Amino acid sequence: MTDPINTNFDESGAPPIGGDTMNKRLDCEHLDQMTDNWTDYQRPSFATALLRFFGNVFVDIFNAIFG
Template identity: 75%
Template sequence: MADPSINDIDETVAPPLGGADSFDLNKRLDCEHLDQMTDNWTDYQRPSFATELLRFFGNVFVDIFNAIFN
């Protein structure tokens, strides 16, 4: 995924206090349809548990190797 160019960034400012764009804090949260109201974010670049385990023990091995031979 490429970084957006400076021209593509939408510069928004906070709405004025008490204006028509302010949030309605008295509106109740629809708990029955909460999944439809929120976005689910999945990290597709997340490594597997086995990869993290091998990285951990690899780092331990390298640290021990460096401590012995340095």
């Protein structure tokens, strides 16, 4: 005995992964226009990162000696 509720389904097979039926190709000639460029404006300069690194090393050595 069949279920009368589930009689309206397509038996042609599963849809492709992602649900997209069109075959889209990657446009390699205009790849830079297809992707978004993300710039971090809050990134510290190299000198700031270097000073933070050596400052942390100094603090760790100071705490190891006097702590």
